[in-house]
Amino acid sequence: MDFFLGGLTRGLGLLVNLDPEVYGIAWLSLRVSLSAVILAALAAVPLGLVIGQKEFVGKRFLVVLFNTLLALPTVVVGLVVYGLLSYHGPLGGLGLLYTPGAMVVAQAVLAFPLITALVIAAVITLDNRVGPTALTLGATPLQAAWAVLKEARFAVLAALAAGFGRVITEVGAAIMVGGNIRHYTRTFTTAIALETSKGEFAQGMALGFFLLVVALAVNLASHQLQARWK
Amino acid sequence: MRLRVLLIVLLTLLLAAPAMAVDRLVLATTTSTANTGLLDVLLPAFTKQSGITVHYIPVGTGKALAIAKRCDADVVIVHAPALEERFVADGYGVDRKPLMHNYFVLVGPPGNPAKVQKSGTVQEALKRIAQAKVPFLSRGDNSGTQVKELSLWKAAGIKPDWPGYREAGRGMGPTLTMADELGAYTLSDIATYRKYLSTGRISLVILADNQDLLKNPYSVILVNPAKCPKVKYDQAKKFEKFLLSAQGQKIIADYEADGKKLFWPVHPSK
């Protein structure tokens, strides 16, 4: 019982003590994961929209493919992105390895299939009259696509929230390409892994508690957005 | 609608801007040096003196060397002499210098089912463990600690192949916890063991300590600029010089965790 209570009280302590290192970790986690979700969404939302709306050969295969990609272990994604960003990798010249940018890339790769799969599902289940209705009212094809997205907005926002949940909680990819550098690439999850490996279980639990609070704040904000966006 | 798009773009830029690369030296090192907190004292002192930022990546020795082989680090601090020699012989590393050492400890359950004698040598201890076929937990992660453990078995002329000999495949901390729960013996670095013991997480006791065979030497090696043209050799060289300078060695000698000395520098008198 001490184990859990200790972690909880220490977590509350972290929140109120304004420890700059812990707040630095929180801010970095938030920045990296939000950037990753936005980056992934820029590709995943249009792609999911197209796959969900258009009829073409191989559509079912693509849907199955994206659902399968959800099973990718984060460590494997970390390895792949490490291979790409490494000095000898094709993108080594960017010098992104062991920077927050590398974590953004890895997490975006992780979030991409999840958001795509969920957007496809959202669009497929949406009424198929939306696009044609927009067209008959004078929309360009792009405006019609936007109308579809707007009608599916609750499911699309849920897809983004799910993507955020996946990336802010993952540790494998972030530690591999970020390197867990103190004050620079140390996020909630890599810090928790480190504290646990040091035997600082209470600190690990406390950080986990803090992470939950941050995730709660993000979800409340997105919920607020949903309620406003009519 | 256009405003919203603009907002999103701005937000992305804001979020992504701090992700840009910085000028820094990348040090790949073992978790044991990182976890003790030594680097958090050593590196700021170097930065203050030289203006060079050092980012350390805490991983196992094997992985640290693998990262360096791919030119993704500028300098390494590791503790596995055999691997280090290969690393240098293969042309990946240059200017390998001994930096400091401490001692591994052989630990086991307080009941000591193998009846290991605390005053004996580590070789005798391992023989007892093998004869009694009691559980022994190996790191199994190609860390410096595991490399050391395997060399100890070899030196004792034992092939660890009884069913109780298992590999954890995890870091030192989790391995200690597992060993404690399994009632197994294991080899640990002193710092992690002390940390776990002090939090009351484990009850394992030290059975062999402070012997030459258990010496755990750390080296600093620079990544060969001939293999990795973009490596920051000159800055790394400065870093190595600092580590071996009187100032650097004194910081190592004076570093204590929980009131106990953890590392012995190679040039203690300087």
Added chain:
Amino acid sequence: MSQALFSLRGVVKRFEQREALNLERLDLEAGVITVVEGPNGAGKTTLLSLLALISPPDRGRLFFDGHELPRSGSQLTAWRRQITLVAQQAYLFETSVDKNVAYGLRLRGMDRATREERVAQALEQVGLAGFGPRRARRLSGGEMQRVALARALVLRPRALLLDEPFANLDPASAQVFERVLGELPGQGCAVVLVSHALEQAHRLAQRVVYLREGRLVPEDGHRPGA
């Protein structure tokens, strides 16, 4: 007789190899209410989608206002903005009635004040004054049908296509529709109406077109305006 607004020549539309529509020749004039009749599955909805430029023909030529239209491409939007369709079961967007009706005007870049004025006017026309702030998809079937008509009327299209507009309407609303539609030919609008509600349709129709199995039935003829 003036030049036709729509001219179809040898137009064929297939669904999975089955011909849903095959029209040798069909002209529809501005300022005329044309009623399209025919049994279920005759191709009436298919014809309206084609005229609304949301479903390209597989073969044949389609002229609008004397211009031959491409099958697809970005220029099509400009043509499409002169035509609008009220579908058999119109889809209303998940937002307020106001915003539904204003949607097409926003796409056309109309300023807010004019937009609001025209929306209010269109809602009043269909007997839904004061419905603006309500959630469109919570309305009754007949109310939704009327919002869909308002959303089309507000655009002041050159051609208004309606698919079964009387289906969900009570007698009073049907009367409102009849009156509103009856005013359109005077404004030069071409109205194409698909309806099984023969009473209303025949009162409105200036011309009736019969479709069967995708083809025109030669009973086609002009009637005096209602």
